[in-house]
Amino acid sequence: MASAITRIRASQLSRQIRHFSSSSARYAAEVKSLGVLGAGQMGLGIALVAAQKAGVPVTLVDSSQASLDKGIGFAEKLLSKDVSKQRITQEQADQARSRLSPTTSIEELSKVDFVIEAVPEIPQLKFDIFAKLAEICPKHAILATNTSSISITKIAAATTKDPNDTSASSRVVSTHFMNPVPVQKGVEIISGLQTSAETLETAVAFCKAMGKIPSVSADSPGFLANRILMPYINEAVICLETGVGDRDSIDAIMKNGTNVPMGPLQLADFIGLDTCLAIMKVLHQETGDSKYRPSVLLAKMVDAGWLGKKSGKGFYDY
Numbered sequence: 001m002a003s004a005i006t007r008i009r010a011s012q013l014s015r016q017i018r019h020f021s022s023s024s025a026r027y028a029a030e031v032k033s034l035g036v037l038g039a040g041q042m043g044l045g046i047a048l049v050a051a052q053k054a055g056v057p058v059t060l061v062d063s064s065q066a067s068l069d070k071g072i073g074f075a076e077k078l079l080s081k082d083v084s085k086q087r088i089t090q091e092q093a094d095q096a097r098s099r100l101s102p103t104t105s106i107e108e109l110s111k112v113d114f115v116i117e118a119v120p121e122i123p124q125l126k127f128d129i130f131a132k133l134a135e136i137c138p139k140h141a142i143l144a145t146n147t148s149s150i151s152i153t154k155i156a157a158a159t160t161k162d163p164n165d166t167s168a169s170s171r172v173v174s175t176h177f178m179n180p181v182p183v184q185k186g187v188e189i190i191s192g193l194q195t196s197a198e199t200l201e202t203a204v205a206f207c208k209a210m211g212k213i214p215s216v217s218a219d220s221p222g223f224l225a226n227r228i229l230m231p232y233i234n235e236a237v238i239c240l241e242t243g244v245g246d247r248d249s250i251d252a253i254m255k256n257g258t259n260v261p262m263g264p265l266q267l268a269d270f271i272g273l274d275t276c277l278a279i280m281k282v283l284h285q286e287t288g289d290s291k292y293r294p295s296v297l298l299a300k301m302v303d304a305g306w307l308g309k310k311s312g313k314g315f316y317d318y
């Protein structure tokens, strides 16, 4: 039953996205300012691309001043690199930098038209933040999340104590950007049960204004990208653990046989083995389908603290 509803909803969404092209310029034009919450790996990239490509002022909020300083320093470095490679002029870099306003005060989001939340993947943290955003943001503002795996319907429900009052929950949507944001063109736009058609259209239009190529999907565990990618990575780890092939053979056949820039084990190291395991657990628990059982070796590597590139050791040494 649940999967039938998901299928109907996905086909409705794909019909909607075809209709969007005519109205997307109108909806994008309605977003005159952006707020980004969380200046980490993803939030910083989203803020910088919005300032550069969509040309809107961006209020960048983080609870940590150190994260803001690090993020802004990194943005300046990326802009200088673009100037030195003659991808943009110094004037364009200065304009983009001047559109970024870092702050530790979430109240600064009281005037923005569109917010994208990119704080850590902790459900209660996101629920609390969306309750707060519903309170402080303008009543027309779109409230978007960059979550990798948390249900959009649950995040939207956190904006109100009365489920029948959808004045805030209908403005909640997911804009799931891919890492690294300045490089990857794809973005998944996911509607919760409460999300209105207008919210979805505005999110699609704004992501296009950022130079991205949106794909629309239903609120289902893993959405589209991770529903497809994570079982692929997990299967590669199972092939290693059961001796079907060694590390180099597994990565080489996928890299050289399917024209991807890196094999699944190397990609898992780049994503983070803890992140891969967490997403597999969500797929497994929320669907109850044994085909999503996380590999034993993947769980053991996380137990050992071998998380991939970020910890210095994963399937490869860094």
Ligand SMILES: NC(=O)c1ccc[n+]([C@@H]2O[C@H](COP(=O)([O-])OP(=O)(O)OC[C@H]3O[C@@H](n4cnc5c(N)ncnc54)[C@H](O)[C@@H]3O)[C@@H](O)[C@H]2O)c1
Pocket: 037, 038, 039, 040, 041, 042, 043, 061, 062, 063, 064, 067, 117, 118, 119, 120, 121, 122, 146, 147, 148, 149, 176, 177, 178, 179, 271
């Ligand atoms: N890293 C990826 O490859 C990737 C890809 C797609 C989606 N995501 C999702 O994007 C989100 C952010 O991931 P990330 O990798 O950028 O995390 P990160 O740890 O790099 O950054 C999170 C930032 O949020 C800040 N923060 C924490 N609590 C806060 C609060 N209460 N208010 C304001 N700021 C707060 C932290 O100081 C930090 O700077 C997560 O939901 C993640 O699942 C990550």
